[in-house]
Amino acid sequence: MKKQFRKIYGINMNITNEIITEYLNKFYFENTNGLSQLRKEAEENRVPIILRDTELLLKTLILLMKPQNILEIGTAVGYSSSFFASLSDDIQITTIESNEETYNKAINNINKLGYKDRINVCLGDAREVLEELKKEHSSSFDFVFIDAAKSHYRSFWDLSIPLIKDESLIVCDNILMKGMTASDEYDRFKRHKTNIRHMRDFLDYINNLDYAQTTTLAVGDGLALSIINKRRG
Numbered sequence: 001m002k003k004q005f006r007k008i009y010g011i012n013m014n015i016t017n018e019i020i021t022e023y024l025n026k027f028y029f030e031n032t033n034g035l036s037q038l039r040k041e042a043e044e045n046r047v048p049i050i051l052r053d054t055e056l057l058l059k060t061l062i063l064l065m066k067p068q069n070i071l072e073i074g075t076a077v078g079y080s081s082s083f084f085a086s087l088s089d090d091i092q093i094t095t096i097e098s099n100e101e102t103y104n105k106a107i108n109n110i111n112k113l114g115y116k117d118r119i120n121v122c123l124g125d126a127r128e129v130l131e132e133l134k135k136e137h138s139s140s141f142d143f144v145f146i147d148a149a150k151s152h153y154r155s156f157w158d159l160s161i162p163l164i165k166d167e168s169l170i171v172c173d174n175i176l177m178k179g180m181t182a183s184d185e186y187d188r189f190k191r192h193k194t195n196i197r198h199m200r201d202f203l204d205y206i207n208n209l210d211y212a213q214t215t216t217l218a219v220g221d222g223l224a225l226s227i228i229n230k231r232r233g
Ligand SMILES: C[S@@+](CC[C@H](N)C(=O)[O-])C[C@H]1O[C@@H](n2cnc3c(N)ncnc32)[C@H](O)[C@@H]1O
Pocket: 048, 049, 050, 073, 074, 075, 076, 077, 078, 079, 080, 081, 096, 097, 098, 099, 102, 124, 125, 126, 127, 147, 148, 149, 152
């Protein structure tokens, strides 16, 4: 059975079938206004930015929900935050990055793309920055994108809840961790045991909350979409 499993799915795979992903990516339109150049540079430098299919789903969700105040945890070089800003002039974004060098690159890219008035980049560990944001941003965000250290998703989630409005959406990226969350088989060198345990616990947690309606999807590296209804908590 194990052998067959390997044969069918391969080891260290992307969670989506490559032929299908390649086919679907034909429907991905390169962004204009410098974003596609930023994607190219990030990919060349192996910066882990959102995958194309993840980007398309986020675009649909944002155009549908029309959030005005987005909170992002994990800025990297500013690709996803700039992408969110490109979708509507009415969107304000607060994004958090803990690595100073990466933070400086993000500031530079966001300035170059002309979004500095709408994207506020905070430097620091999100677990501390989120505590600080509570002082001025209680219940003010209507869309959260969690895309940083996987072992801290539970803290990012818990600390974000007081910052969001009712009926907001929280999107968590990389929840399948290249298949490892679903099966230890994909953790080939047994290096990710702790992250895997944390992610499984996190998914159990968010799928059992009274105030959240969560859907987990095998898009990109796995996405969890959670509609928050605080009155049910
Ligand atoms: C996957 S990348 C973010 C990609 C970005 N959202 C995009 O798609 O363009 C994750 C980033 O989160 C940052 N990070 C990791 N742990 C963090 C933490 N505790 N607080 C803030 N940022 C963190 C990393 O330094 C890294 O740049």
